[in-house]
Amino acid sequence: MLSVTDIHKSFETEDGPLPVLRGVSLTVAPGDTLALTGESGSGKSTLLHLIGGLDTADKGRIEVDDVDLSALDDAGRARLRRDMVGLIFQQFNLIPSLTVAQNLSFQARLAGRHDAAWVDELARRLGLSEHLARYPEQLSGGQQQRVAIGRTLAARPRVVLADEPTGNLDETTGDTVLGLLLELAAETGTAILMVTHSTRLAHRLARQVHLTKGRLGSAGLGRAAE
Numbered sequence: 001m002l003s004v005t006d007i008h009k010s011f012e013t014e015d016g017p018l019p020v021l022r023g024v025s026l027t028v029a030p031g032d033t034l035a036l037t038g039e040s041g042s043g044k045s046t047l048l049h050l051i052g053g054l055d056t057a058d059k060g061r062i063e064v065d066d067v068d069l070s071a072l073d074d075a076g077r078a079r080l081r082r083d084m085v086g087l088i089f090q091q092f093n094l095i096p097s098l099t100v101a102q103n104l105s106f107q108a109r110l111a112g113r114h115d116a117a118w119v120d121e122l123a124r125r126l127g128l129s130e131h132l133a134r135y136p137e138q139l140s141g142g143q144q145q146r147v148a149i150g151r152t153l154a155a156r157p158r159v160v161l162a163d164e165p166t167g168n169l170d171e172t173t174g175d176t177v178l179g180l181l182l183e184l185a186a187e188t189g190t191a192i193l194m195v196t197h198s199t200r201l202a203h204r205l206a207r208q209v210h211l212t213k214g215r216l217g218s219a220g221l222g223r224a225a226e
């Protein structure tokens with residue numbers, strides 16, 4: 001479903017090229033959940049951006065549902081993000097001029113997959129039904145992040161790429177929000193690739209990989225406590 005093979009990526013800097021990813025491979029099956037950890041600056045966001053088609057790799061292959069990203073132009077990659085990949089970042093990126101209800105259905109409408117009953121269900125399950133007429137600035141951080149999750153899942157993506165999705169929430173709220181994301185994704189068969197600094201949160205996902213020196217391994221992570 002998501003297949004990443006031998007990805008290399010360097011950035012040009014004043015001191016010459018900075019190799020960030022040096023042969024990264026991973027696969028994520030439908031409904032699978034994979035946590036990506038690594039030191040600050042190890043390249044986690046870079047990898048997520050490449051998979052989301054926000055940047056291009058120097059070498060290697062990324063396939064989402066058998067679509068090879070390197071074969072797509074900018075418009076093709078934008079379509080991929082609209083139709084198959086959901087992005088949830090630490091900054092919620094809600095549209096301030098739209099109500100919660102409008103934010104929730106925005107991406108699904110863009111993707112041509114708006115389903116009012118599904119949006120209603122998401123709003124209810126995410127505890128947002130009372131807030132549908134409000135604007136993002138009138139919500140708490142946890143509520144805003146629940147809107148961001150609902151908006152992404154409303155479009156029924158095949159895979160969700162989440163970069164520290166609960167990073168600016170307190171621990172209890174973050175746990176609740178992540179729990180809702182995992183529960184809803186499991187029910188819809190949506191795969192999740194989530195970047196986190198937290199080993200504890202990483203272990204709430206089915207699998208964990210650790211990025212170090214531009215490569216993936218399982219070093220530094222113990223097994224999840226049963």
Ligand SMILES: Nc1ncnc2c1ncn2[C@@H]1O[C@H](COP(=O)(O)OP(=O)(O)OP(=O)(O)O)[C@@H](O)[C@H]1O
Binds near residue numbers: 042
């Ligand atoms: N556009 C860019 N130009 C030059 N260097 C970049 C660029 N984007 C990222 N980098 C560098 O690439 C490395 C990896 O950055 P990246 O944001 O992927 O790390 P990260 O693991 O997500 O870090 P953090 O956990 O702090 O968010 C860093 O050294 C960063 O400075």
